[in-house]
Amino acid sequence: MDLYGWMQLALFLGLLLLVTRPMGVYLYRVLDPEGKTFLDPVLKPVERLIYRLMRVDPRSEQDWKRYAVSLLMFSLVGTVFTYAVLRLQHLLQLNPQRVGPVSEHLAFNTAVSFVSNTNWQSYGGESTMSYLSQMVALAFHNFVSAASGIAVAAALVRGIARHTAKTVGNFLVDLVRATLYLLLPLCLLYALFLVSQGMIQNFKPYETARLVEPTAEKTQIIVQGPMASQVAIKMLGTNGGGYTNANAAHPYENPTPLTNFLQIFSIFLIPSGLTYYLGKMVKNRKHGWSVWGAMAVLFLAGVLLCWWAEGAGNPRLHALGVDPAGGNMEGKEVRFGIFASALFATVTTDASCGAVNSMHDSFTPLGGLVPLLNMHLGEVVFGGVGTGLYGMLVFVILTVFLAGLMVGRTPEYLGKKIDSYDVKVSAIAVLLLIFDIMVFTAWAVVSDWGLAGRSNAGPHGFSEILYAFSSATANNGSAFAGLTANTWWYNTTLAFAMLIGRFFFIVPVLALAGNMAKKKVVPESGGSFPVSGVTFVLLLVGTVLIVGVLSFFPAISLGPIVEHFLMVRSNAIF
Amino acid sequence: MKDLFAELRASIAATLLLAVLCCGIYPAVVWGIAQVVFPGKANGSLVKVDGKVAGSSLLGQGFTAPKYFHPRPSAAGQGYDAAGSSGTNLGPTSRKLIGDVQQRVADYRTENGLPPDALVPVDAVTSSASGLDPHISPANANLQAGRVASARGIPKEEVLRKIRAHTEGRYLGILGEPRVNVLTLNLSLDGKL
Numbered sequence: 001m002d003l004y005g006w007m008q009l010a011l012f013l014g015l016l017l018l019v020t021r022p023m024g025v026y027l028y029r030v031l032d033p034e035g036k037t038f039l040d041p042v043l044k045p046v047e048r049l050i051y052r053l054m055r056v057d058p059r060s061e062q063d064w065k066r067y068a069v070s071l072l073m074f075s076l077v078g079t080v081f082t083y084a085v086l087r088l089q090h091l092l093q094l095n096p097q098r099v100g101p102v103s104e105h106l107a108f109n110t111a112v113s114f115v116s117n118t119n120w121q122s123y124g125g126e127s128t129m130s131y132l133s134q135m136v137a138l139a140f141h142n143f144v145s146a147a148s149g150i151a152v153a154a155a156l157v158r159g160i161a162r163h164t165a166k167t168v169g170n171f172l173v174d175l176v177r178a179t180l181y182l183l184l185p186l187c188l189l190y191a192l193f194l195v196s197q198g199m200i201q202n203f204k205p206y207e208t209a210r211l212v213e214p215t216a217e218k219t220q221i222i223v224q225g226p227m228a229s230q231v232a233i234k235m236l237g238t239n240g241g242g243y244t245n246a247n248a249a250h251p252y253e254n255p256t257p258l259t260n261f262l263q264i265f266s267i268f269l270i271p272s273g274l275t276y277y278l279g280k281m282v283k284n285r286k287h288g289w290s291v292w293g294a295m296a297v298l299f300l301a302g303v304l305l306c307w308w309a310e311g312a313g314n315p316r317l318h319a320l321g322v323d324p325a326g327g328n329m330e331g332k333e334v335r336f337g338i339f340a341s342a343l344f345a346t347v348t349t350d351a352s353c354g355a356v357n358s359m360h361d362s363f364t365p366l367g368g369l370v371p372l373l374n375m376h377l378g379e380v381v382f383g384g385v386g387t388g389l390y391g392m393l394v395f396v397i398l399t400v401f402l403a404g405l406m407v408g409r410t411p412e413y414l415g416k417k418i419d420s421y422d423v424k425v426s427a428i429a430v431l432l433l434i435f436d437i438m439v440f441t442a443w444a445v446v447s448d449w450g451l452a453g454r455s456n457a458g459p460h461g462f463s464e465i466l467y468a469f470s471s472a473t474a475n476n477g478s479a480f481a482g483l484t485a486n487t488w489w490y491n492t493t494l495a496f497a498m499l500i501g502r503f504f505f506i507v508p509v510l511a512l513a514g515n516m517a518k519k520k521v522v523p524e525s526g527g528s529f530p531v532s533g534v535t536f537v538l539l540l541v542g543t544v545l546i547v548g549v550l551s552f553f554p555a556i557s558l559g560p561i562v563e564h565f566l567m568v569r570s571n572a573i574f
Numbered sequence: 575m576k577d578l579f580a581e582l583r584a585s586i587a588a589t590l591l592l593a594v595l596c597c598g599i600y601p602a603v604v605w606g607i608a609q610v611v612f613p614g615k616a617n618g619s620l621v622k623v624d625g626k627v628a629g630s631s632l633l634g635q636g637f638t639a640p641k642y643f644h645p646r647p648s649a650a651g652q653g654y655d656a657a658g659s660s661g662t663n664l665g666p667t668s669r670k671l672i673g674d675v676q677q678r679v680a681d682y683r684t685e686n687g688l689p690p691d692a693l694v695p696v697d698a699v700t701s702s703a704s705g706l707d708p709h710i711s712p713a714n715a716n717l718q719a720g721r722v723a724s725a726r727g728i729p730k731e732e733v734l735r736k737i738r739a740h741t742e743g744r745y746l747g748i749l750g751e752p753r754v755n756v757l758t759l760n761l762s763l764d765g766k767l
Binding site: 004007008011046050053054055056069070073074076077078081124126127135136139140143144172175176179180183184187188191192195196197198199200201202203204206207208209210211212213215216217220221222223224226228229230233244245246249250251252255256257258260261313314316317320321322323325326327328329330331332333334335336337340356357358359361362363364365455456457458460463480481482563566567572573574 | 578580581582583584585586587588589591592593595596597598600601603604605607608609611612615616617618619620623626627628629630632633634635636637638639642646650652654655656657658659660661662663664665666667668669671672675676679683691692693694695696697699700701702703704705706707708709710711713744745748749750751753757760761764766
């Protein structure tokens with residue numbers, strides 16, 4: 001854990017702190033249909049035109065059920081759209097490599113994967129997808145699944161901020177405004193910056209280079225295509241679906257340490273701003289910052305453990321004469337080194353991003369435990385755009401409820417009484433995800449189709465399967481990528497895990513939003529539980545950890561933990 | 575039912591309109607500006623030798639001859655396949671990983687005339703994440719300098735100077751790690767850069 005790592009960590013957290021308020025204020029304007037932004041002169045006419053063509057009145061609002069129906073319908077249309085493009089890509093334009101149609105189960109898995117903001121990839125982008133599929137079928141969802149996440153977060157925050165109200169906003173209006181005023185302008189600048197650092201953006205066929213030292217191969221085929229426009233939204237929208245198989249480890253997809261730093265930073269940019277949006281909306285900025293603080297604590301714990309484990313390296317290799325000073329560089333790039341790889345792995349799973357700049361499958365057991373556990377905690381550490389905030393707010397409700405139980409008073413949250421309905425839907429949301437991961441993993445590890453996918457034997461093979469279903473359920477998309485998942489069974493089961501993880505969480509959250517909006521506000525009294533300050537932060541961190549760690553401790557014991565002890569205390573190899 | 579139909583209609587309209595914006599206009603604008611302002615980078619930072627493409631300065635290439643610096647082991651295709659990026663995805667207690675590294679450590683010591691107990695830089699014997707890592711660590715490059723110098727019959731000092739010229743430092747002195755670009759270093763040793 002060298003000085004340069006500490007400096008990068010300080011810079012990262014410092015910059016994040018700095019952008020949270022301006023980002024939050026901007027989000028406040030974007031998520032208010034009447035809000036004014038500096039982009040209005042250009043974008044307002046476009047926005048009006050879209051509403052007119054959709055036949056949507058931007059001033060009309062929806063109750064939570066109608067909001068949910070809109071979201072589900074839009075997601076369904078998007079799934080069909082993407083499935084169709086993938087199946088027909090060989091007949092469509094922009095396919096200079098003449099790649100064939102995507103198989104039925106892979107197209108289904110991929111469509112669900114991008115609709116649910118997971119971006120799990122059972123395929124290698126450069127060998128499977130045409131430029132059109134990348135740009136239209138996949139990048140479309142990078143935008144709109146991110147915007148949908150923001151919309152749901154906005155609906156929940158409105159529900160909390162309003163009282164005696166029936167409605168929580170209008171889904172299509174939230175969707176359009178988040179895409180138009182937030183994601184598109186940021187991506188435009190970001191993509192151009194990425195090109196300036198060496199990321200490709202063209203429509204040429206793959207390049208053929210004559211090798212400098214010809215061996216059995218005489219040439220090197222070099223991937224091309226419209227990469228920068230896709231990578232910008234892939235990071236900013238916490239999607240994470242790589243243009244190439246190696247994702248952000250590919251030198252084109254992440255050319256320099258500066259692009260690496262900004263890619264990590266852009267994962268947290270919007271989620272961090274959303275905590276400020278929360279504080280501003282509920283007129284309790286300290287609450288927003290306390291949620292930010294709890295997230296920062298969990299983030300630091302993860303990154304420090306991962307950094308330490310990867311820096312300590314693999315003692316089995318040290319015994320062979322490998323210099324221990326270099327840490328664990330298997331599956332890592334020299335330009336990033338240990339710290340920037342550990343930071344990326346932690347942040348991409350704190351959020352529901354799932355892009356990787358190093359291969360998590362080759363991490364040390366404890367280094368790989370951090371991304372796995374982050375997903376088990378529900379990706380509420382800043383989290384995905386929108387999903388992180390509404391996930392954390394579910395934990396806030398549970399925390400307030402637990403605190404109420406401890407002191408024996410009716411739990412209150414920001415002046416509203418928390419009733420059994422709120423606690424039930426929150427608990428259902430959390431438990432369904434745990435159930436989803438556990439049941440699918442258990443099924444896979446006792447099935448031939450499940451075991452056949454492993455590329456590593458022993459406890460690491462179990463970790464590969466557990467990681468896959470955790471990643472799918474948590475809508476992350478990163479993998480212990482040795483797993484061969486492009487089979488009918490894996491593609492289908494993972495697709496259902498993703499659907500459950502996304503929509504069986506969103507619907508209870510919207511129900512919570514609707515119920516919160518209905519409530520009356522009771523004046524705060526001396527007995528009200530304060531939702532800001534150190535006590536609240538610690539209780540919130542504790543609740544997240546207890547739910548996540550207690551649920552998954554048996555599973556992670558069988559995987560990373562036993563593997564760690566085998567690595568340091570035995571000579572067992574698999 | 576009428577409501578659902580209205581939702582469906584609006585959803586289809588939203589899908590088409592946002593697709594035009596996010597998947598048509600946006601990438602096209604990025605493409606247009608990128609091709610005008612950063613044409614070399616937008617097209618892959620290609621390196622040309624005698625007017626023909628010899629690779630990309632961002633992507634690694636395989637080298638095995640003693641007169642060239644050797645890159646890291648690669649798991650992309652048959653090695654450095656720039657249309658099939660991949661890591662090994664081997665776990666830390668993998669029999670294959672440990673066997674491979676044992677072999678590579680022995681080979682590295684032999685090739686570079688190192689004593690049998692010499693510590694070997696970790697990047698020299700482990701595969702990168704992409705299989706296309708263009709870089710090696712300065713420590714790894716320095717250990718290979720003697721072999722390259724004697725294979726080329728030039729003073730080691732000159733090779734070390736070339737290494738320094740192709741070493742990139744941390745960005746702003748903070749971000750990332752110091753590194754040596756193997757392809758451009760080898761091309762410059764051949765006098766082709």
